[in-house]
Amino acid sequence: MKKILLLLFLCISFCQFAQQHKKSFRVIAFYTAQHDPAHISFVHEANKWFGEMAQQYHFSYDSTNNWDNLNTKFLAQYQIVLFLDTRPESDTQRAAFQAYMENGGAWIGFHFAGFALTPSQYPQNWDWYHNTFLGSGQYKGNTWRPTSAILKNEKPQHPATKHLPKTFASSPNEWYSWSNNLRNNPDIEVLLSIDTTSFPLGTGPKQHEIWHSGDYPVVWSNKKYRMLYINMGHNDIDYEHGNNQELSFQFANVTQNRLIIDTLLWLGKSAKKR
Structure with a gap:
């Protein structure tokens, strides 16, 4: 009888442990990491950081x-795509x-994932993605060098930004501007700008890559989809001396990291409900 009770106790304990440590949702990240050293640096940093967060947040x-x-069978295994x-x-x-995405999938895109420019290696040849889904249209311009910016929290009630202060300093980043005015799109909800x-944002030396004024959304969601675009994702690299030394990191910023964690938990929780 004692053996039966012991086995029963062990079984219950194991089930409770397994339940507590059960993975609540699955994330798959797609990347290329072949060209710009700044983007390659970010991909390596991201894969390490997301792996650590997966352990911490189960x-x-x-x-x-x-x-x-990126096919139907493979994607069916995952609740969130990056x-x-x-x-x-x-x-x-x-x-x-x-x-x-149209059948309830979730997505987070970083920095260059929104890039499109005709003509370039990545032309604007995907209207649904750039105009309907992201709403941004083509890439229009950027700041240079990568520098930190003060970001404004425009939607503190949103699940992705609810733990962020009214303003905070980002990691150094190359910031993009876009051909479409996101604020004119009723489907787009700008969260951070x-x-x-x-201002002035950027150090040059090209004067048009230093911004002195303007409206620049950097994080937004499309209310028709479960998604968030985050313009951050370009580490500062020492190109000038030919050694490609990493001078900054995106995930060294605790406040910025909170945005990404809360976005994952928001999308993961809604996926679990589904």
Whole structure:
């Protein structure tokens, strides 16, 4: 009888332990990491950081540079998709991602994942993604060098930004501007933008890469989808001396990290409800 009770106790204890440590949702990150050293640096940093956060917050994190995995069968295993640096290029991959999002999937895109410029290696040849889904249209310009900006929390009630202060200093980043005015799109909800106290933003030497005024959203969501775009994702690199030394890191910023963690938990929680 004692043996039976002991076995029963061990079984209950194991089940409780397993339940407590059960992965609440699964995340898959797609990346390329082949060209710009700043983007490659961010991808390596992101894969390490997300792996650590997965252990801490009890979700599953995988990553792949095989964009052919962007198919219906593979995506069905995951509740959240990340694009760390680029976007899918084939029609098949794009169709699978659009179907995933239109059927309740969740997505977080970083920095270069929103880039499109015609002509370039990444032309604006995907209207649904850049105009409907992101709402930003083409890349228009950027600041240089990567510098920290004071970011303004425009939606403190949103699940992704509810733990952020009214303003905070970001990690150094190359900031993008866009061809479309996001504020004219009723589907787009701007969460963070560059505060006017940041200006002038950038150090040059090209004068058009130093911003002195303007409205620049940097984090937003499309209310028709479960998604968030985050413009951060470009580490500062010592290009000038040819050694590509990393001079800054995105995930060295605790406040900025809170944004990403809360976004994951928000999207993961809603996925669990589904």
